Amino acid sequence: MNPPDVSVVIVNYNGLRFLPECLDTVRAAFVRHSVEVIVIDNASVDGSQAFLRTRPDIRYIESTENLGFTGGNNRAAREARGQVLLLLNNDTRCDGNLDGLVDEALQPEVGVAGCHLVYGDGRLQFSVGFEHTPVRIALSWLGLEKQWRTPDVFRRVQTRPGFYALSNPSVDWVSGACLATRREVWERLGGLDDAFFMYCEDVDYGRRVRQLGLRASYRADVTVTHYEGAGKAWAGRATVLRTLRSYLLFVTKHFGRGAASRLALSLGLVFSAKALAHAGRAVVSGNPERRALQRDKRNGYFQAARQSFAAWWKQTPVVAR
Structure with missing residues (x-):
């Protein structure tokens, strides 16, 4: 054939x-x-x-x-x-x-x-x-x-x-x-x-x-x-963490470990700011479902921030999948 x-x-x-x-x-x-x-x-x-x-x-x-x-x-x-x-x-x-x-x-x-x-x-x-x-x-x-x-x-x-x-x-x-x-x-x-x-x-x-x-x-x-996402309100914590890991791997591979370390620090600051913003929205939201969503985003971005800072401190792109 x-x-x-x-x-x-x-x-x-x-x-x-x-x-x-x-x-x-x-x-x-x-x-x-x-x-x-x-x-x-x-x-x-x-x-x-x-x-x-x-x-x-x-x-x-x-x-x-x-x-x-x-x-x-x-x-x-x-x-x-x-x-x-x-x-x-x-x-x-x-x-x-x-x-x-x-x-x-x-x-x-x-x-x-x-x-x-x-x-x-x-x-x-x-x-x-x-x-x-x-x-x-x-x-x-x-x-x-x-x-x-x-x-x-x-x-x-x-x-x-x-x-x-x-x-x-x-x-x-x-x-x-x-x-x-x-x-x-x-x-x-x-x-x-x-x-x-x-x-x-x-x-x-x-x-x-x-x-x-x-x-x-x-x-x-x-x-x-x-049909990516299929109507989900947000990508989810696992997606953010996997994306972070892949970005750090990509930058390490093509731009060097120093560039990846600086990126990890930058993303740690950005994710911290996003987590704080979602925490504030959760406090002021009067809708229980929206409040739960904002809390989930807050927790996801806080975890991403922690992993970013850890990668920066250890100068390694290996974070959880």
Whole structure:
């Protein structure tokens, strides 16, 4: 049997409610390119495994442990036979044809390609970003990132809606929620860096692609719905801590331990301020649900501040996952 043109790799962890739509739409998303779909389950406990075992249209890998987004993709990619790897989040819906994204990834000067992402309600989802310098990471947490008139130094992601209306052949990185790369580029880079359990692995991959002299490219004419967050009031404490860990790892890797230590101190101060702000909101809020949310945010940011200061003091990026 001839190998497929594309290997779609999906990492699943407790995503049963999204899987049927994701798998049904991804098969219909390729017209000109042949495709195989590889799904790896990261030790889900929501019934995902039983469901995936019934799908004859996928190649299924069942992990006995949670390998994270990065480890899951790396494990599944070892089984891929396609010329192009297309990493796709499990909480996605393919809204049209993905052939154009594959065509982009096949360009010899392109190392990685991403597409136009939208939330479930149709709102634009920011899927292209700026280089994650230590200064930009620290400033982006001040809460000004989505202000359109804010200078780009305050942004990790491109937030101007007009940007996403046109394809861009040269960007810093694209979202790992839907990311296409040639398998030979993936193998040259050794896949995603396993040090990143989740978060920032796509930023790191984009940087390493550019270090090879290749481009990261954005296709505006390819759209995928990504249900990220699914209406949650906030990302949650674990997400903040994992993001902090990944940022410190990224800066240590690409800018040095001293830069990471200074970033840890800066983020510790920012997180402390955010925790105090949420503590104040919890006190004045008359709504019990909103008060509980503000307290949860307060506790999450206080914990992130403590871990940031600990990383600064010990000059190490290793904080809890």
